[in-house]
Amino acid sequence: MKLSLKPQETFRDDYTFSNSDEAILRFPFPFPEDSYMYSVNMEPHVRGGASPVYNAMFDIDEHYVGDMADRAITLDQDPLRCQVLPHMETAEWDTLELLMENLANDYPEHFSLTKNDDEWHWINRPLDIDQKFTFGREETLPFGPFEYITRQVQGDFSLQDQRDNNLYMDGGMVTSQADWSLNFDVGMSFHEWHGPVPLAHESGVFDRALQYLLRMQCGKPVRRLNWTMTANPRLDTSPENYPLWGPEKAAITPENVGHRMCLRVELQTLYRLPRSNAILFSIRGYLIRLEELAKVKKWAVRMHRVIRDLHPRIAEYKGLPRYRQYVVDYFAPHDDGRVLNAGIGPEQDGI
Amino acid sequence: MKLKIEAAGQLTSGIRKFTLAPVDGAVLPRAGAGSHVVLEIPGPNRVWKNAYSITSAADALAYEIMVRRVEKSRGGSAWLHEHAKVGDVLEVYPPQNLFAPQRKAKRHLLLSAGIGITPFLSYLKLPGLAYEMHHCCKPEDETAFRTLLPSGPEATLHTSRNTLNLEALLKRQKLDTHLSVCGPESFMDVVLATAAHVGWPAAKVHKESFGGATGGEPFVAHLKRSGVKVNVGREESLLDAMEAAGLTPPCLCRGGACGECKLTVLDGVPAHHDHYLSETERAANNAIMICVSRAKTPELVLDF
Structure with missing residues (x-):
């Protein structure tokens, strides 16, 4: 897979983050229709499909270097963003193997993994890492195996233990979350950590989703898209740091909404891990400024309709009410009433 | 995936064990403790699909399984006992796990009977597992099963279910113990009923079900x-x-x-x-x- 990485860019303070035209066109736009409601929208995570971000098992993009630098800053300030409970040690090694094998397979020009029984050699060229270690021996790595590898892969991760016919969030690496806290959720069961989500409990979405996940098989990962909006391209929108990003939300005006406001899409993928029988949940976030999104006609028209007609309780849960009308007004001039095709593709070849 | 029978041998008169390895020397998918594989077994008129616990998957180079000859065999176990030979190639589905150990438990109480020993053989390979195991078998199979179990005090073999005082055993377990049980339905029913009777919460108990697919009226x-x-x-x-x-x-x-x-x-x-x-x-x-x-x-x- 051909991939060129940008040099350092920032996701805080001066926010130098931006998407190239190629990155805009490969953005995983989350709305296949003109309206949005919760559903069990899971499908097999096979390479290829409706979006180019599905072409790799774990998608790496042009923002990789800056993304990983931002994670390191967040961890330095708050080490509790990465926690794994002691009974998940086997799942940590499962995760390390899954990530290393797939990165080396999908991006051989950037990553390589050589195994000689339990003696492994990992090379990460973009981050200038060359590590020899013994699989299963934590003391041969600079961090625990889960933290070690998730410091090198974009997106947040959580580890779910399966027991008592339920899933428990017994570990995670969470530095780019949409306002939830691993430190608060760690150890919770499936329905507990989904507690704050409106509407979906009543319709049985979580009961069905849990049954589906409990039966997930090794080698058959699944995926779904989720979304929210973020003021400025900030990765760390955590409850712990609300004092930092809350005021940025409040500073959104009709004049700056196009530049500052971002649509934030999560490609969520789930993998059954072979040794531990745990489930790895990857929450791979993508940010796009509204002015970048507006360069794709179909998406601009659809954004207008989806945000305009969004259920008020969903809008509230996603933190949109303060600036929802600005977003609707921003996209309104793009909506000429045309009928849009179903599906998430941009339907244009260039910007 | 295609796996060949690399080794086969009789464990008891009714149980045969097999080693399955990749035809081309490839590495097998990892199999955690409690996993099983489904084998496609050729029959005279049709193909059977049977699930067997993986008793060992050392180095991901081969899977070991054990097959009990079902008295009223549906066909698959009869073929594996009578016709399967070293070198035969079978279609095998990648391992899945429906009986993984409860990893939060501080101690494990493992109770099995007959062929129900198979998932626990993979549990016993987990490093540092704190457990007490009791296995019930027929007197004539004692020697064979003895070879499968560790010699220490943590594993006990019973040649009659009467020597296993379930109620006393279940009563004296510490609170942080998790009970796993595998064997014939009648055995598991007694264990689960006794556990409920002496006050074990359902969340501290789990069972593996296998061999339940009995026939009946057409x-x-x-x-x-x-x-x-x-x-x-x-x-x-x-x-x-x-x-x-x-x-x-x-x-x-x-x-x-x-x-x-x-x-x-x-x-x-x-x-x-x-x-x-x-x-x-x-x-x-x-x-x-x-x-x-x-x-x-x-x-x-x-x-x-």
């Missing part, structure tokens, strides 16, 4: 959407009969445990033999787990 399954009627014989499961008719219903564990093969019953009364449906769901009689359950009426109409 019946006709009318698959409405497919427009097909399938005769289910005395010695085959509804799932097997549907597959033999060229249909591909959903399925995973083939033992009534996972819930994958649940179909909606439109007419007729199912005879439930699964471990998945709740009491309420069973009583409603509008769903059936086709891998193990059968019919109380001559015909079942199913939404498939």
Whole structure:
């Protein structure tokens, strides 16, 4: 897979983050229709499909270097963003193997993994890492195996233990979350950590989703898209740091909404891990400024309709009410009433 | 994937063990403790699919399994006992795990009978596992099973279920112990009933189900959407009969445990033999787990 990485860019303070035209066109736009409601929208995570971000098992993009630098800053300030409970040690090694094998397979020009029984050699060229270690021996790595590898892969991760016919969030690496806290959720069961989500409990979405996940098989990962909006391209929108990003939300005006406001899409993928029988949940976030999104006609028209007609309780849960009308007004001039095709593709070849 | 029988040998008169290895020397998918594989076994008129616990998957180079010869064999275990030989190549589905150890438990109480020992053989390979194990077998199989178990005090072999004082055993366990049980239905029923009787919470107990797919009276399954009627014989499961008719219903564990093969019953009364449906769901009689359950009426109409 051909991939060129940008040099350092920032996701805080001066926010130098931006998407190239190629990155805009490969953005995983989350709305296949003109309206949005919760559903069990899971499908097999096979390479290829409706979006180019599905072409790799774990998608790496042009923002990789800056993304990983931002994670390191967040961890330095708050080490509790990465926690794994002691009974998940086997799942940590499962995760390390899954990530290393797939990165080396999908991006051989950037990553390589050589195994000689339990003696492994990992090379990460973009981050200038060359590590020899013994699989299963934590003391041969600079961090625990889960933290070690998730410091090198974009997106947040959580580890779910399966027991008592339920899933428990017994570990995670969470530095780019949409306002939830691993430190608060760690150890919770499936329905507990989904507690704050409106509407979906009543319709049985979580009961069905849990049954589906409990039966997930090794080698058959699944995926779904989720979304929210973020003021400025900030990765760390955590409850712990609300004092930092809350005021940025409040500073959104009709004049700056196009530049500052971002649509934030999560490609969520789930993998059954072979040794531990745990489930790895990857929450791979993508940010796009509204002015970048507006360069794709179909998406601009659809954004207008989806945000305009969004259920008020969903809008509230996603933190949109303060600036929802600005977003609707921003996209309104793009909506000429045309009928849009179903599906998430941009339907244009260039910007 | 294609695996060849690399080694085969008799463990007891009724149990044969096999080592399955990749034809091309490739690395096998990892199999955690409690995993099983499903084997495609050639029969005279059709292919059987049977699930077997992986007793060992050392270095991911080979899987070891043990096969009990079922008295009224559905076909698969009879073939593996009478015809399978070293060098034979079988289609094997990648391992899945429906009986993983409870990793939060501080201690494990493992109770098994007969072929029910197989998933626990993989548990025993977990480094640092704190456990107490009791295995029941026939007197004539004692020597063979002795070779499978560690010699220390943590594993005890019983040649009669009477020497296993379940109530005392379950009463004296510490609170942080998790009970796992595997064996014939009658054995698991007694263990679970005793555990409930002496106050074990359901969340501290789990069981592996296997070999539950017994036969019964023949019946006709009318698959409405497919427009097909399938005769289910005395010695085959509804799932097997549907597959033999060229249909591909959903399925995973083939033992009534996972819930994958649940179909909606439109007419007729199912005879439930699964471990998945709740009491309420069973009583409603509008769903059936086709891998193990059968019919109380001559015909079942199913939404498939």
